Amino acid sequence: MPKPWLAQYPPGVPAEIDPQRFASLAEVLDTCCARFADLPAFCSMGTAMTFRELDEDSRAFAAWLQSAAGLRRGERVALMLPNLLQYPVALFGVLRAGLVVVNVNPLYTPRELEHQLKDSGASAIVVLENFAHTLQQVVAATPLRTVVTTQVGDLLPPLRRLLTNAAVKHVKKMVPPWHLPGAVPFGRALATGRTLALQEVTLNHDDLAFLQYTGGTTGVAKGVMLTHGNMVANLLQVTAWMAPNMRDGAETAILPLPLYHVFALTACLAFFGKGAQTVLVANPRDLPAFVKTLRQTRFTAIVGVNTLFRALLDAPGFADVDLSHLKLAVAGGMAVQQVVARRWKERAGVPLVEGYGLTESAPVAIANPVTVEEWSGTIGVPIPSTEAAILDDDGAPVALGEVGEICLRGPQVMPGYWQRPDETAKVFTADGWLRTGDMGVMDARGSIRITDRKKDMIVVSGFKVFPNEVEDVLALHPGVLEAAALGVPDPRSGEAVKVFVVRSDPALSEDDLLAHCRRHLTAYKVPRIVEFREQPLPKSNIGKILRRALRDDVAAAA
Structure with a gap:
C-alpha cells in the first residue's frame, strides 16, 4: 500500500525495523546489561541501580521463581507495584524465568483485583505491602499459590531502607494491617535466589510476555496478549523513532507515569534499550516532591500525559526547574490540549511530541517526528514497520x-x-x-x-474507563433504578465521568452513591458528576439506554 507518511521521516529514521534483531525481551536485557553494565539503569528515591545490578538481581529473582516457588514456563505472575526499583527487578525476573507478566493497578478495589487474578489464572503475585490488605480480601478466591510482599524501601541502601520503611509504616501510617500466611518478603526471595542457579529459558517471538488488561465493551476487563515479538518490535520502533534526539548511554529520562500502564511500560523499555537512566517517580501527584526531583535531576527526556504537563506548569517551584538540557517531551495516553502545548513550549523551549496507540498495539503505532518544532495538533504518522x-x-x-x-x-x-x-x-x-x-x-x-x-470509552487522564463497568457498579446499589455513564469535557483530566441516575429510593443521596462507587471502583473511574433524573432515561425501541441522547442533552446545556 502507498505510504505517503515516509516523506515526513527525519533523516536516520528507517522505514522498517528488523524485528528479528532480538528473539525476546530477555535477550534485550542480556544485551543491554552487558553493553551498559556500569551505567545507571534506574533511579528511585535518590538511589540508582546500574545495569549490572539489575542483571544480578533479576537473575536472582528469576532463579527463585523457578526453583523455590516452583513456577513453570508460561505461568502468570501479577505485579502490583508502583514505580519503585522493585518493579524492573521483578519485571525482568519474571520474563527471564519464562513466565508471563500480569500488570495490576495497585489502587484496584477488591472486586477489580479478584477479576484480574482469576481471569489471568495468575499463580503468583508481587505486591507492595501498602496494598496487601486488598489482596487479603480476595486471595482465597484466586488461583494464587505464591505471594511475595515488598516494602517501599526494600532496594534502598541499608540505613535508608530501615528509615524509609519505618517512616512509611509507623509515621505516615500508609500500610493498613494485613495478614497473608506464607507470604515471602521480596528481600528474602532475592537472597535465596542468589544461591540458586537460573535455568536458562529459550524464548521466541510467539511466547507470551504480558497479559495487559484493558476495559471491555461489556464492562469486563480483557487481557490483551502481548508476545515477546510484539514488545521487541515496539521497543525497536520507538528507539528508532527517538534516534534523532537520543544518544545511546547518554540520556536521563523522567518517568512519572505508572509502569503498570502500557504507555509507561513501553517508554521504560525503549529508554532501557537506549542505555538511558530512567528516573522512576512513584507518586507524581505529590507535586512538591515531584518538582524537587526535577530540580535535582539533569534530565533530557520526560514522558507524561496532558494532565501531568498542565499540573507541572501550574505547580509552585516548577519555574525554577532547569530545563536547559531537555531534548524530548513525549505526550500520549490522551489528547493534548492546545493551551497546554503552547504553555509547555514557552516554558521548556521544546514542543510536546504527541503520539498515539492502544494496549492492543503494544501500544505505540502513530507519532509526530521528534524533530518537530511545534505541536502539530495531529497524532502524527505511522512509525516504522x-x-x-x-x-x-x-x-x-x-x-x-x-x-x-x-x-x-x-x-x-x-x-x-x-x-x-x-x-x-x-x-x-x-x-x-x-x-x-x-x-x-x-x-x-x-x-x-x-x-x-466510535466507542463509548471515556479517557480520564490517559486511563480508559468503560461506561458499562461504571453502570454495572451503580446497578448494584439497591437505591438505583436506572443508570447511565458517559464522558464529559474536563479542563484538567481531559474527560470526567458523569452519571445519570433514576432512583428507586428517593432518599438516595449523591454522597451515598459516590461512597458506594469508591468501594467498587478505582479512583479515576469514580463519577465526578451525578445528575439525578425523575423521568426514565431515554431508550431505544428494544429498551437500550441511549447514551447519545444524554450526550445531546449535555451539549445543549453547555
Whole structure:
C-alpha cells in the first residue's frame, strides 16, 4: 500500500525495523546489561541501580521463581507495584524465568483485583505491602499459590531502607494491617535466589510476555496478549523513532507515569534499550516532591500525559526547574490540549511530541517526528514497520480527507485477547487490520487527526474507563433504578465521568452513591458528576439506554 507518511521521516529514521534483531525481551536485557553494565539503569528515591545490578538481581529473582516457588514456563505472575526499583527487578525476573507478566493497578478495589487474578489464572503475585490488605480480601478466591510482599524501601541502601520503611509504616501510617500466611518478603526471595542457579529459558517471538488488561465493551476487563515479538518490535520502533534526539548511554529520562500502564511500560523499555537512566517517580501527584526531583535531576527526556504537563506548569517551584538540557517531551495516553502545548513550549523551549496507540498495539503505532518544532495538533504518522488506514464500517478505505475508523497493522499488534476469541474477532478485519474504535482523517502527507471515538470509552487522564463497568457498579446499589455513564469535557483530566441516575429510593443521596462507587471502583473511574433524573432515561425501541441522547442533552446545556 502507498505510504505517503515516509516523506515526513527525519533523516536516520528507517522505514522498517528488523524485528528479528532480538528473539525476546530477555535477550534485550542480556544485551543491554552487558553493553551498559556500569551505567545507571534506574533511579528511585535518590538511589540508582546500574545495569549490572539489575542483571544480578533479576537473575536472582528469576532463579527463585523457578526453583523455590516452583513456577513453570508460561505461568502468570501479577505485579502490583508502583514505580519503585522493585518493579524492573521483578519485571525482568519474571520474563527471564519464562513466565508471563500480569500488570495490576495497585489502587484496584477488591472486586477489580479478584477479576484480574482469576481471569489471568495468575499463580503468583508481587505486591507492595501498602496494598496487601486488598489482596487479603480476595486471595482465597484466586488461583494464587505464591505471594511475595515488598516494602517501599526494600532496594534502598541499608540505613535508608530501615528509615524509609519505618517512616512509611509507623509515621505516615500508609500500610493498613494485613495478614497473608506464607507470604515471602521480596528481600528474602532475592537472597535465596542468589544461591540458586537460573535455568536458562529459550524464548521466541510467539511466547507470551504480558497479559495487559484493558476495559471491555461489556464492562469486563480483557487481557490483551502481548508476545515477546510484539514488545521487541515496539521497543525497536520507538528507539528508532527517538534516534534523532537520543544518544545511546547518554540520556536521563523522567518517568512519572505508572509502569503498570502500557504507555509507561513501553517508554521504560525503549529508554532501557537506549542505555538511558530512567528516573522512576512513584507518586507524581505529590507535586512538591515531584518538582524537587526535577530540580535535582539533569534530565533530557520526560514522558507524561496532558494532565501531568498542565499540573507541572501550574505547580509552585516548577519555574525554577532547569530545563536547559531537555531534548524530548513525549505526550500520549490522551489528547493534548492546545493551551497546554503552547504553555509547555514557552516554558521548556521544546514542543510536546504527541503520539498515539492502544494496549492492543503494544501500544505505540502513530507519532509526530521528534524533530518537530511545534505541536502539530495531529497524532502524527505511522512509525516504522507500521501501516495505518482509514476504513469504513465494511472495512473498505475511505477517500483521502474523509472520516473513517483508524485501523492498524504491524508487528506490534496483538495476536488477540486472552481466552476471548469472540472479542478478538470483533476487532480485526478479514485482512488483518486492527480496528481502533477511533474515528479520524488522513491528509495527503499521511498525517492523521482524530475526530471522534466510535466507542463509548471515556479517557480520564490517559486511563480508559468503560461506561458499562461504571453502570454495572451503580446497578448494584439497591437505591438505583436506572443508570447511565458517559464522558464529559474536563479542563484538567481531559474527560470526567458523569452519571445519570433514576432512583428507586428517593432518599438516595449523591454522597451515598459516590461512597458506594469508591468501594467498587478505582479512583479515576469514580463519577465526578451525578445528575439525578425523575423521568426514565431515554431508550431505544428494544429498551437500550441511549447514551447519545444524554450526550445531546449535555451539549445543549453547555
